[in-house]
Amino acid sequence: MTDFKIEKREQLKEKPKGEALGFGRFFTDYMFSMDYTEDKGWHDASIVPYQNIEMSPASQSIHYGQSVFEGLKAYRTAEGVQLFRPDQNFKRINQSLARLDMPQIDEALALEGLKELVNLEADWVPTEPGQSLYIRPFVFATEPFLGVRPANQYKFLIILSPVGAYYGDGQLQPTKIYVEDEYVRAVRGGVGFAKVAGNYAASLLAQSKAAKLGYDQVLWLDGVEQKYVEEVGSMNIFFVYGNKLVTPALNGSILPGITRQSILELGQSLGYEVEERKISVDEVFDDAKSGKITEIFGSGTAVVVSPVGEIKYKEEVAVINEYQTGDVTNKLYTAYTAIQNGTAEDKFGWTVKVSE
Numbered sequence: 598m599t600d601f602k603i604e605k606r607e608q609l610k611e612k613p614k615g616e617a618l619g620f621g622r623f624f625t626d627y628m629f630s631m632d633y634t635e636d637k638g639w640h641d642a643s644i645v646p647y648q649n650i651e652m653s654p655a656s657q658s659i660h661y662g663q664s665v666f667e668g669l670k671a672y673r674t675a676e677g678v679q680l681f682r683p684d685q686n687f688k689r690i691n692q693s694l695a696r697l698d699m700p701q702i703d704e705a706l707a708l709e710g711l712k713e714l715v716n717l718e719a720d721w722v723p724t725e726p727g728q729s730l731y732i733r734p735f736v737f738a739t740e741p742f743l744g745v746r747p748a749n750q751y752k753f754l755i756i757l758s759p760v761g762a763y764y765g766d767g768q769l770q771p772t773k774i775y776v777e778d779e780y781v782r783a784v785r786g787g788v789g790f791a792k793v794a795g796n797y798a799a800s801l802l803a804q805s806k807a808a809k810l811g812y813d814q815v816l817w818l819d820g821v822e823q824k825y826v827e828e829v830g831s832m833n834i835f836f837v838y839g840n841k842l843v844t845p846a847l848n849g850s851i852l853p854g855i856t857r858q859s860i861l862e863l864g865q866s867l868g869y870e871v872e873e874r875k876i877s878v879d880e881v882f883d884d885a886k887s888g889k890i891t892e893i894f895g896s897g898t899a900v901v902v903s904p905v906g907e908i909k910y911k912e913e914v915a916v917i918n919e920y921q922t923g924d925v926t927n928k929l930y931t932a933y934t935a936i937q938n939g940t941a942e943d944k945f946g947w948t949v950k951v952s953e
């Protein structure tokens with residue numbers, strides 16, 4: 598293991614006890630940090646106290662949005678703490694960085710830093726079923742300069758946040774989704790495939806609109822014809838046709854979810870047929886109404902899978918599986934979380950142990 602410099606803090610924080618953890622409200626004692634300058638490249642990789650950072654009001658990320666992030670989790674198992682496919686997150690952050698003309702990070706070094714950080718913070722990994730330690734690696738431009746060009750100074754941080762079980766009682770809750778036909782999230786040639794902060798800024802208004810109408814999530818259509826289904830909220834989407842899982846093919850504007858990819862691989866191993874292709878919203882409604890589509894679910898790190906009970910598009914409403922979580926969704930959820938929690942054998946080699 599690489600030995601990172603660790604700057605110890607004098608006093609550790611009080612860990613949340615009993616109160617609802619929720620999502621992203623509490624932060625641990627330490628974070629991983631490194632800096633980039635043109636002359637030195639990435640340097641000063643170290644573990645430091647979680648603290649406020651000082652930066653210039655002219656920092657380029659604030660003005661022009663050079664800011665990318667990742668999200669993954671650490672899980673408590675009977676043997677210790679493990680990560681789920683962290684290599685994929687660092688691979689993807691480099692794809693996001695490349696798209697915003699930001700400098701690449703050393704994926705192996707970042708993974709070593711993460712393992713050491715999580716190992717140091719192992720006591721922060723919650724112990725109740727469904728709880729986990731959410732991990733947020735991110736990179737942003739810090740150079741103080743108002744000219745428009747790629748910055749020459751950046752910061753990479755990894756912060757950690759203990760999070761509650763998404764499904765409080767362990768039962769998956771079907772959601773209602775609203776097909777957005779006015780705003781779009783991303784277009785081909787743009788930054789939709791990259792996990793960049795700006796994509797989220799662009800999505801908030803539609804999310805608020807859907808919420809006002811009583812819907813939980815937005816279903817995004819393609820940015821060109823507004824005809825093909827792309828993703829749902831910040832999740833990828835799957836349509837279950839009996840024994841077949843169908844998800845929109847990656848096209849440059851869809852975020853290539855690690856959960857999406859893992860569900861495709863896990864689904865196949867469980868005997869489902871899988872298909873990645875274009876799927877239009879009209880087809881979804883026809884097939885939902887005729888009963889060919891038996892279940893719909895979103896996929897993402899935060900929830901693993903999120904069943905959909907209703908979709909609305911213009912004046913049409915389709916109810917899916919009578920607002921119940923379907924068998925396929927449940928089966929995938931159970932198999933997936935068992936690998937994460939270490940209660941099932943990981944024959945894919947997806948998990949990475951950080952402590953004994």
Ligand SMILES: *Cc1c(COP(=O)(O)O)cnc(C)c1O
Pocket residue numbers: 668792828830831832833852853854855856857896897898899
């Ligand atoms: C992060 C994200 C996802 C899900 O990706 P996972 O790697 O599965 O967590 C899907 N869509 C968007 C827009 C995202 O930002």
